[in-house]
Every structure is written in C-alpha cells, then in structure tokens.
Amino acid sequence: MPPRALSPSGIVLLDKPAGPSSFALVRDLRRKTGARTGHTGTLDPFATGLLLLLSGRATKLASCFVGLDKRYFTEVDLRARTSTGDPEGEIVEEHEPRSPAALEEALAGLRGEVDLPIPAASAVKIGGERAYRLARRGVTVEMPVRRSRVDSLDVITYSDGIVTLDLRVSSGTYVRAIADALGGHCASLRRTEVGPFRVEEADPGRIIPPDEALARIGLTAERDPA
C-alpha cells in the first residue's frame, strides 16, 4: 500500500533526466520519505528539466502549483513531422526546412493567445482512427483545440534544420503542438522554469517548506492547511 504519511510536508524540485516517466520519480521520492507524494504536472519520458513534487500534507496545495506558467528550451527538428510531435512517434511527413525568414514569420503567428490543436499524440483517436493516419490519407480532421498563451518564443540558434527555441507559455500548452505548427517535431524538450522556480534550484535532497513555497508564488500560508 502506498504510504499516506502527511510528513515530511513540502515541495521538492527535481531535474528529471530523459528516460524515466514523471511517475517513476514520484515513486522514488515516496519510497524515500514514506509520505504521500504527487507531481504538479508531468513531463513526458523523453523530456528533461524541472519537475515539482509535493510531499505529505503539501499535496493539498496542488491546485496552487499546477497552473503556473512554464518556460522551456526545445530543439525542433523542422525537417520532419511525427505522429506525436516528439521523437517517439513515427515520421508522417518529411520536407525541406523553412528559411530563417519563413520561420520567423511562422513564429510570429504563434505568439500571444493562440488556439493550438491537441497533439494527435496523445494518440487520441477520431472516429476510431488515429488522426494522423487520417491526415496521411488526405482526410481533413477537425482536431480539438486548446487556447494557450505564448508570452515569448525566441530563436536561440537555427542551423541544419534544427531550431532551438526558448519559450514562456501558460500552463497546459503543448510544446509539441508548437513544434508541429512549425512543421517539425520536438527533438528534445527541457523545462527550465515553473512559475518562479528554476531548474538550477533543483535539489532532490531538499524539501522546501510549504510556507516558503507559497510565498514564492505570492500566496500566504493562510491558505495552507498544513
């Protein structure tokens, strides 16, 4: 039976390596502390970077932390789109990458409030058939969309069809959907910030007390049932 101890209570910042699921990291911490543990937003197994875990009584504060804005670094391979928008899907389309000017134009259309299709990835099927398979057969599919806010979207480098982007986005934004909209897929994805928390602060051995964590996001401990 998983532990449900309410202490230690607090928040742990981890730098997730590529490979394991977010769940595996939750489980590791749970084993170590013996407390109920949960994350505030997963990273796909291939992704790396900042993962916020809540421990013990602080899991009750989950809703304060799940909606925080995020910042990512991603390498987008503009030469191919994949079924999932990440390196784990199959290639569905290959093409010449955009010129730097065309790329900048595409990026401009993705800043601000944007409706992004939910990546077919999530292997969501439409009418029983995978959306990308339909897409390949030339059937136009109405994909469900989600409103996202892209506060910044900057090119760090662009060469050989691979563009490195630095993005600040609202919670729930699929970076894979942005890569797809650019005609490519995420070759790598690293979350560098969650709200005020930065990946450089990650320390698996430190449990940040609930008061301190709440203060960082501008809330007082009054809301803290801990």
Next chain:
Amino acid sequence: MNVARSIDELARVPRAVAVGTFDGVHQGHRRVLEAVVADARKPTVVTFQPHPRAVLTGNQVELLTSVERRLELLAEIGIEDVLLLEFTLELAAIAATDFAVEYLASIGAEVVYAASSFRFGRGAEGDLGLLDALGFETRAVPVVEGVSSTHVRQLLRAGEVERAAALLGRPAEIEGTVVAGDARGGTLGFPTANLAVPADVLVPAFGIYAGAVGEHRAAISVGVNPHYGGRERRVEAFLLDFDGDLYGKRLIVELWRFLRAEQAFASEPELVAQIARDVEETRAAERPGVAVRQR
C-alpha cells in the same frame, strides 16, 4: 478510502481522476491508476456497477473481481476517493459532454488520466480529445500491450493462472465466504474451507491448484469432486499449517499454479495419497513472479 455513491457525497476539490470499470484491476488499469496517484491532486476513481457491458448487452459478464475486491485493490494502489455509480441504461444514454460536466467537473476533476483507447458517454462518443476541448487536462497513459480483462478471463478459464498473474500484476485469486461443506475433508485428514463464491465472479478452470490464503499456503480444489460423484461446483481450500475456525470468514485465495485435473480414484487411500502429493507440491510452489512494472 472514501466510497461515494453520488456526486453530492464528494467535496468539490482539485482532483486527478480515472474513469472506468477496472474489473480485475490488471496491469493496464494499474498503469492508469498509478498515474492518478502520482498526481498531487486528490486521486479519485469514477467507476461503475454492475459491469456496463452486462447492462448494455443483457449478457452476464463474469467478473474478475467483486465490487468489494475491486475497491480494496483501488485503496491499495492509493486511490483516496471513489465515485461508484450505478450503471443503468439511463446513465449510458447521457451525452459524453453532459457526463463530463455532471460527474467530473462537478466534483472538481481537473485532470483525467486514461488509456488512449478510453471512451465514455452515449455511444462511446467521448474521448480524451473531447475532455481536452472541454477544458480538462488530459493525460493519455500508454496501453499495456496484450493486457485486457477479456484475455485474463480466457486464461483463467483455461487454468493458466501463472500467465493470468503476469497480466494482473498479482496472483490470480478466488474470493468467497467460508460456508458449511460436506465435512468430508476432515475425515480424510485434510479439512478444507468450503468457499461460497459470489455468483457473478469468474471461477477458474476445474482442477487442483497450489496457492495461498494470507500467510498460509493452501491446496485448492475447484470442481465437482468426481471421486464422490459430486454434481455441484465446489471451491475448497486446505490451508497448510493452519488450525482454526474459518466459518463465515471472507477469504482471498491465491492460485499460484495449476497442479492437475480432478479425477476419480479407484479407492479412498489412493485419493488420500494423491492429496498428500498435492500438498507436497503446494509446499514447493512459488508465488508467481509479478512482472516488473515498466518505467
């Protein structure tokens, strides 16, 4: 774990939710449920009784787990709240969007975890994409290849309890309440607990199994006791190194290995000798290694 039978019994708090029947709570279910538990929001399951397929088709569905057992397993995984809805044709006729609003949003569901094949609502019209469009966060959990309740049923009907264990993530089991039996085992030197199994729960292939009840190993007979010309199905467990009264108790009997088919013997001493060999094999049996959980 708190079990509610209507939405009014659940506070509206931020929840991570999985929706499904979860009969058998097998490895595929477990993957989804563990993802729910790993979310910091309140891990919640919305599930149904009776089995939706039984209601929709009118055919009996042999359950892998009784509702009671299903709830126990959900609690073991770490689910904190369960909304157990009575599955009726009326419930089945609710549009997916209405179901999402009335039963998920109303209890505070923020994120829904499901296998990518997940469908819900009238005519199975709803999926994760719809929930996403309605403003829920959704997380598709990869389907575990080859694991399905149907497959587990087939294996159990064939007596393949070790393969079933790999899919279930725990040994196959029979649950039931100990009732008065023929009191024959005692006279043979092997007193057995005679198990009344809930009528809608699947009983594996007839035969003799090695297994366990709690800390005690057990030799289990499923069948009609052909040596005595029995007609009625019996499930009997002889607990090794046990001395006590089990009448009226609910037992979970683990089936580790199929030992042999039932048979009639030429004489009672031959039957007793065979039972003694079954017991020795039971002592030597190993609990099926539960497949290592991925990732």
